[in-house]
Structures are given as C-alpha cells and as structure tokens.
Amino acid sequence: MSVPEPQTTTFRDMSDTLSPTYLLGPNGKAYRYSMAVLWDAIADGAAFATLARFPTRAPADAFVWLEEDREIVQGFAESEASFINRLIQWLDTWGFAGTTTGLLISLLGYLLPTLPKVLTVDNNGQWWTYAAGTVPLGPPPASMPLPPLQTLTAPSNWRWDSVSWPPAYAALWARVWPVLFSTGGTPWGPPTATYGGGATYGDGTCWGWSGTRGQAAGITTIAGLQRAGHAAIPFVIVTYDATMFDVSQAFGSSKLPDGNWGHWSKVVAGQYVAARPPATTCSFLDGAF
Numbered sequence: 001m002s003v004p005e006p007q008t009t010t011f012r013d014m015s016d017t018l019s020p021t022y023l024l025g026p027n028g029k030a031y032r033y034s035m036a037v038l039w040d041a042i043a044d045g046a047a048f049a050t051l052a053r054f055p056t057r058a059p060a061d062a063f064v065w066l067e068e069d070r071e072i073v074q075g076f077a078e079s080e081a082s083f084i085n086r087l088i089q090w091l092d093t094w095g096f097a098g099t100t101t102g103l104l105i106s107l108l109g110y111l112l113p114t115l116p117k118v119l120t121v122d123n124n125g126q127w128w129t130y131a132a133g134t135v136p137l138g139p140p141p142a143s144m145p146l147p148p149l150q151t152l153t154a155p156s157n158w159r160w161d162s163v164s165w166p167p168a169y170a171a172l173w174a175r176v177w178p179v180l181f182s183t184g185g186t187p188w189g190p191p192t193a194t195y196g197g198g199a200t201y202g203d204g205t206c207w208g209w210s211g212t213r214g215q216a217a218g219i220t221t222i223a224g225l226q227r228a229g230h231a232a233i234p235f236v237i238v239t240y241d242a243t244m245f246d247v248s249q250a251f252g253s254s255k256l257p258d259g260n261w262g263h264w265s266k267v268v269a270g271q272y273v274a275a276r277p278p279a280t281t282c283s284f285l286d287g288a289f
Helices: 011-018 026-051 060-070 080-088 090-094 100-111 213-226
Strands: 118-122 126-130 149-152 176-181 235-239 265-268 271-274 282-286
Touching: 011 026, 060 080, 080 090, 090 100, 100 118, 100 126, 100 176, 100 213, 213 235, 213 282
Parallel strands: 176 235
Antiparallel strands: 118 126, 118 176, 126 149, 235 282, 265 271
16 A cells, blocks of 8 residues: 655645755755745745735735726725725626716715715716615625616706807717716815915815815726717716706706806806806816717
C-alpha cells in the first residue's frame, strides 16, 4: 500500500520536500527560505490580484478600478457596503442600459443613501417617475428592478423650446430630461452663489449649483452612459421646489417649460429677461449628451 505524499501548501513546504539532505540543515534551510519566501509572496500576490475582482474581497485601493471597469459610479455620500452591493449587481444594472429604468436606477445609486423623487420626461411628453423613498434595486441576490411609473399626457404638457428660435422642437424628437428633486436641503440645498449674487470668480464655488463640480460631473457622466444611443440629454435638472415639474399640470403652468427654455433669455416687452427659473429654484447641469 502506497503512502500518499504530504500536501504542500507553500513553496517553503515544497522546498523542504524536494531538497536533498545537504540543504536540509540550518544553513541550507535558511538559504532556501530566502528564495522560497519570495516565491510565496509572488503566489500570494497573484491570488490576491485574482480575488480583487470580487467586490467583497477587494482591498480599498481596488475599488477605483472596479468602478472604471464596470462603469458603476460610487455615490458622493454612498457607503462602501452599499457600493459593494451595486458593484455585485453591475450586470443587472447594465441589462437596462438605454432605458428609462436603467437611467433612473443609476442616478438613484449615485444619490444614495438618500432616495429622492426622480423622473424623466421626453420631448413627446412621456413621464416616468420613481417616487421618493423607492428602492428599485435591492441588495444581492439582485431581482429585476422595479420599473418606474409611466404617465402619458395628452396633449403633451412638456414643450421645452416650441417657441424658442430656431424652431427645431419637432425635429429634436429624441431628447430626454432627467429631473432630480432635492427638497428640504437633501441632497443639496439651493445655491447661494448665483450671477449677481455676490460670489466672485475663482473662489472655488460653483455658480448656480450648490454641489461640487465633481458631483455635477458624476451625474452627467451617468446620464451620458445610461441614455439610449439615439437619445440626447440637453440637461439634467435638479429642482429645489417640490411643486416644480408636476405631471398633472397643463402646458402654460408656471411649473413647466413655457416653450422658451431653449435659451437662457427671452424677450418680453422689448427687454431680455430670464427664460428659465432662477438657480435657487432649479440647477441645469449641462454636458450629458
């Protein structure tokens, strides 16, 4: 009956097993150890590098690479545990890329741990909404995301630039506007630095936006990644007024675009006046095309 060889788990153990007698003494063992310990370190490094692709096993400095690889952006106030869950669910999220569901659940992920009301509305007046507090994608194992509530308006109450010049409203049919509700100061309060409001250039403050430049870039990056290939997102709108963008309102309401929002200004009684609400009501984050 043959006796099985003892299992070796490290290069140091293997070195002991394979070495001739003259290398098993104190001097030989120390000589072999100095080499084998480096081989073990290389093997451990390779094993840890393999495990780093798993969010629950990755070291802290690996998350930036997981984020880049899976294109799941960590929220600016999101906990590591929450981000790990979303990294695990990355294929579930990307399975809805190019849809309203994918766009909104990705934006909600960036806003965690808060869950404000979010919606999208398109050029044809179709509204899709997640109510405040909605958790569309739970902890792993992931289930299918809860689809947002769709509301169809007839006739369309969303006319962004139907009056603005040039009259391209009908031709630009594939536009979508995400709207994030930031009421009660969460996640952001109304900006204090506005044009004419006393702020100075170069002081690091964002004009017309109380968040940081990085947060604005994070939001627009997500919108650009998750939009449908044929669609354009002129702005991501952050509103600080809970009564704004009410789907039940008819065109002409002060809570909706009046057809002049294609430009920052419009002419009233021969004078240029602001066409859109002030920054203390809404921030318009550009760059999501």
